[in-house]
Every structure is written in structure tokens, then in C-alpha cells.
Amino acid sequence: MKEEIIVSGRLNHLIDPQLHIWHWHIPLYLFLGGLAAGILFFAALYTILGKEKEYPTAVKLAPFLTPALLSIGLLALFLDLNHKLYFWQLYTTLRLESPMSWGAWTLMVVTPASIVWCALHIRELFPNWDWKFNWLKAVETFFNQYKQHLAWVLLISSLILGVYTGILFSAFNARPLWNTSILGPLFLTSGLSTGAAAIVLMSKKASERHNFARIDLMLIGIELFLIVHMFMGFLASTQVHIEAAHLFLGGPYTVPFWLFVVMLGLVIPALLEFLELRGFHMPYFIAPVLVILGGLIFRFIIAYAGQASRWLY
Amino acid sequence: MRYAMAVDTLKCVGCSDCVVACQTENNVPIGFCRDWVVEVTDGTYPRLEIEIRSERCNHCENSPCVRCCPTGASHYAEGGVVLVTPHKCIGCGACIASCPYDARYPHPDGYVDKCTFCLHNRVEKGLDPACVSVCPTKCMYFGDLDDPNSPVSKVLKNRKYKTLIPEAGTNPQLYFLL
Numbered sequence: 047m048k049e050e051i052i053v054s055g056r057l058n059h060l061i062d063p064q065l066h067i068w069h070w071h072i073p074l075y076l077f078l079g080g081l082a083a084g085i086l087f088f089a090a091l092y093t094i095l096g097k098e099k100e101y102p103t104a105v106k107l108a109p110f111l112t113p114a115l116l117s118i119g120l121l122a123l124f125l126d127l128n129h130k131l132y133f134w135q136l137y138t139t140l141r142l143e144s145p146m147s148w149g150a151w152t153l154m155v156v157t158p159a160s161i162v163w164c165a166l167h168i169r170e171l172f173p174n175w176d177w178k179f180n181w182l183k184a185v186e187t188f189f190n191q192y193k194q195h196l197a198w199v200l201l202i203s204s205l206i207l208g209v210y211t212g213i214l215f216s217a218f219n220a221r222p223l224w225n226t227s228i229l230g231p232l233f234l235t236s237g238l239s240t241g242a243a244a245i246v247l248m249s250k251k252a253s254e255r256h257n258f259a260r261i262d263l264m265l266i267g268i269e270l271f272l273i274v275h276m277f278m279g280f281l282a283s284t285q286v287h288i289e290a291a292h293l294f295l296g297g298p299y300t301v302p303f304w305l306f307v308v309m310l311g312l313v314i315p316a317l318l319e320f321l322e323l324r325g326f327h328m329p330y331f332i333a334p335v336l337v338i339l340g341g342l343i344f345r346f347i348i349a350y351a352g353q354a355s356r357w358l359y
Numbered sequence: 360m361r362y363a364m365a366v367d368t369l370k371c372v373g374c375s376d377c378v379v380a381c382q383t384e385n386n387v388p389i390g391f392c393r394d395w396v397v398e399v400t401d402g403t404y405p406r407l408e409i410e411i412r413s414e415r416c417n418h419c420e421n422s423p424c425v426r427c428c429p430t431g432a433s434h435y436a437e438g439g440v441v442l443v444t445p446h447k448c449i450g451c452g453a454c455i456a457s458c459p460y461d462a463r464y465p466h467p468d469g470y471v472d473k474c475t476f477c478l479h480n481r482v483e484k485g486l487d488p489a490c491v492s493v494c495p496t497k498c499m500y501f502g503d504l505d506d507p508n509s510p511v512s513k514v515l516k517n518r519k520y521k522t523l524i525p526e527a528g529t530n531p532q533l534y535f536l537l
């Protein structure tokens with residue numbers, strides 16, 4: 047038997063006995079970022095495809111949530127920092143090696159772009175809106191002219207934002223559970239899926255709801271596929287990765303993960319959406335609410351379980 | 360120049376003097392430590408083997424903590440020593456999560472702190488790091504690996520050694536003599 051103990055009594059706060067440097071802030075930030083990325087992606091996509099009329103909620107209404115989602119996310123990130131007064135240092139350099147760095151910059155592109163997008167559609171909410179100042183009107187005319195370009199910027203930056211929410215974790219090889227590149231596409235898919243769910247919740251148009259329920263169903267399928275692949279990858283990898291997988295396969299995160307994320311957050315909503323598309327009528331909000339909650343719990347579980355996974359040491 | 364340290368696991372008795380010396384020399388806040396002593400017991404009684412190691416930041420040559428720092432606060436200083444610049448650090452904790460050895464900790468003042476090899480306060484003045492110079496069994500060796508006559512180069516030439524979790528790909532520069 048081999049036993050390792052720290053005999054000098056190390057008890058560094060938040061490090062010992064188990065790493066807990068990230069609390070609720072980071073998973074919340076990643077969830078909100080993914081949700082906003084999902085909503086903006088669909089708004090941009092259907093604008094580029096010229097389908098604003100068919101999908102008014104996706105293009106014009108749902109994006110109004112995103113500046114708030116992104117601001118709350120950034121606030122959570124800010125609250126997580128231990129050296130808050132130096133926050134601005136984040137924006138003095140761009141370090142491509144550091145996901146924390148390029149992710150923060152991506153948010154600096156996405157957030158203003160989402161605000162401009164909302165401003166262009168403000169009359170959907172307030173039909174008699176008047177910008178009052180002439181220069182604001184000029185800004186609006188300018189962006190209206192280049193709306194397609196703006197849509198492209200949103201499309202690309204929202205995809206980067208969505209992938210970033212996963213890569214932030216997967217860049218850490220010190221935490222075997224996070225150290226899988228599948229986390230990038232997985233969190234992107236999950237973000238798109240929660241975005242689609244939010245659109246279903248907000249839409250009053252049956253055809254639009256059906257379209258997004260169908261999209262969501264497909265995204266859930268991809269997510270399940272990626273989750274299976276993630277575990278296959280872990281189980282075929284080194285001892286530390288096998289142990290990381292066992293956190294979910296018999297370890298302390300087994301029940302929360304399979305029950306709340308997989309069953310309640312993916313399988314059941316997929317079933318409900320499938321039945322709904324087949325013409326069974328049921329309260330349409332149940333599936334999207336479950337998808338959104340599942341996405342939130344998913345981020346929390348990965349953030350916490352990742353900090354519990356470590357090298358043999 | 361490549362600063363490195365070697366710790367003789369056969370000589371170390373686990374007295375923790377290095378831990379106290381570091382806390383005093385570097386004003387480490389109460390309740391925290393930059394170095395610590397690990398005792399590994401292997402086997403079943405009465406056939407037991409024990410290994411004692413004084414550990415700290417490995418000043419990795421390929422350090423994930425420097426890579427993931429968004430501001431450049433974590434950086435390579437002279438001789439490859441990995442340091443944190445407090446006024447650049449935002450306390451995001453990325454480097455803490457990225458270190459496979461859990462060698463870093465959040466300083467109560469907000470920034471992230473860890474072993475510095477006493478670079479500015481001692482090594483630049485020609486002294487050994489505090490832990491090395493205080494060790495009652497003289498089990499630690501420090502110096503420049505590029506200089507074949509430095510204590511660390513000499514001892515690594517003559518002894519078997521290992522590093523910790525080399526499979527993490529960090530290329531640690533803290534050697535343990537076996």
C-alpha cells in the first residue's frame with residue numbers, strides 16, 4: 047500500500063484539501079455566455095439567410111436578452127476575480143495561448159455587437175421609439191446599411207464565444223476531467239441548444255416554435271453523441287483520465303450528472319419535443335425549460351468535478 | 360542560465376525547517392505556505408519504505424501557469440524562474456487551476472503567490488534560497504544547470520533522480536535525488 051501525506055501540514059485556503067478556486071461564478075458565466083452565443087447565432091444565421099419574416103422571435107426579439115445575459119456573465123467573472131482593482135489588465139494584452147485572455151476579448155466584441163443589434167430592432171418592442179439625438183439616428187442608419195456585415199460578425203463571434211466556454215476548461219491539462227478537446231464542441235452545442243430553447247419559450251408563432259424544437263432535437267442528439275465520445279475517450283486514455291471518468295461512473299457525480307444533465311436536461315426534453323413534433327399536444331414550455339436548466343447544471347457539474355480530478359499524486 | 364533545485368530524499372528528515380524559513384524570509388501570510396513536506400509510505404508493516412520530499416513550485420520549463428495567464432502576470436524571469444507580478448495579476452485563478460502540483464495559492468491581498476526560488480531577495484545577491492540555506496541536513500542543492508560546476512549540476516551528474524509527474528509535460532526543474 048502506498049500512502050502520501052503532507053507532513054508539514056499544508057492547508058492553503060481554496061487549494062487544500064481539494065482545489066476549489068472556482069465557485070459558482072465561472073460556471074454561471076460560461077452558461078450565460080453559451081446561452082447568449084446560441085441566441086445571437088440564430089439571429090445572425092436567419093438574417094443572413096434572409097428569413098427575418100419567418101423567424102421574428104429569433105431575429106428580432108430574443109436578442110434583447112443577450113446584452114443582459116452577457117453583462118450578468120461579465121459581472122460574475124468580475125466577482126470571481128480576487129484582485130479586482132487590476133481588472134483592466136485583462137484588456138492591456140491579447141494572449142492567444144490563454145483562453146481566459148482571448149475569451150475576454152471575444153466578449154468585448156460580442157457584447158457591443160449585441161447591443162447594436164438590439165438598437166436596430168428597438169422598434170419591435172417600442173413601435174414609437176425615437177432616438178432624440180441626430181447623431182444616434184445617424185449611427186442607426188449606418189448600422190442598418192451594414193446589417194448583413196454585422197450579422198456575419200455576430201455569427202462568427204458567437205461561435206467563438208460558444209466554443210470558448212468549453213475551451214476555457216479544456217486548456218487545463220492539470221485537471222484530467224477538463225482536459226478533453228470535446229468540451230469545446232460540447233459546450234458550443236449545449237449553448238446553441240439552450241439558445242434554441244429560449245427562442246421556443248419566447249416565440250408566439252407555432253411554425254417558429256416547431257422549427258426551433260426540431261433544431262433543438264438535433265442539437266440534443268449531437269450533445270448525447272459527444273458525451274458518449276467524451277467518456278469513450280477518457281476510458282481509453284491514461285489512469286488519471288479513467289479516474290476522471292469514474293467521477294461520473296460510480297463516483298460522487300454519478301447521480302447529479304446522469305439524472306439532472308442527461309435524463310432531465312437532454313433525454314426527456316428530446317422525447318417531449320419529438321412527441322410535440324409528432325402532433326401530441328402538451329405544454330410546450332416544459333421541454334425548453336428543462337433544456338435550459340440542464341445546461342446550467344451541466345456547467346456547474348463540470349466546473350466542480352473538474353476541480354476534484356487530478357494527477358496521481 | 361537555468362536555475363534548478365535538487366532535493367535529496369535520502370537525507371531529508373521531514374523537519375519542515377524549510378517551510379518555516381520560507382514563511383519568515385518571504386512574509387508568507389499566516390495559514391499559507393509556498394513549500395511543504397510530503398511523506399510517502401510504501402509497503403506493508405514490517406516491510407515499509409518511506410520517502411520524504413520537500414516540495415515547492417517546480418519552475419517548470421513548459422509551465423501551463425504561464426501559458427494560461429491572461430495578463431502576462433505569470434512569466435519566466437531570469438534563469439527560467441517562474442514569477443508572478445502582483446500588480447499585473449487580476450486574481451482570476453486560471454494559473455492555480457492549471458498547475459498539476461497545486462503549487463500556487465491565492466494571497467489574501469488578491470494576487471496569486473508561490474515559490475520564487477528567492478530570486479530577487481537572495482539569489483541575485485549570491486545567496487542560496489532560504490529553504491536551501493537553512494536545511495539542517497543540507498539535503499538541498501541549488502544553482503545554474505548551464506554551469507557544470509554549480510552544486511545542482513554536480514549532484515545531478517552523480518546521482519539517480521526523478522521529477523514529479525513528468526507525464527504532465529511540464530518539464531519540472533525541481534529534482535528529487537533517489
Ligand code: SF4
Pocket residue numbers: 415416417418419422423424425441457458459460461462463473529
Ligand atoms: S509547478 Fe505549477 S506553478 Fe510552478 S511553474 Fe510548474 S505549473 Fe507553474
Ligand code: SF4
Pocket residue numbers: 427428429430431432433443447448449450451452453454455470471
Ligand atoms: S491569477 Fe494572476 S497570475 Fe494567475 S492566471 Fe490570473 S492573472 Fe495570471
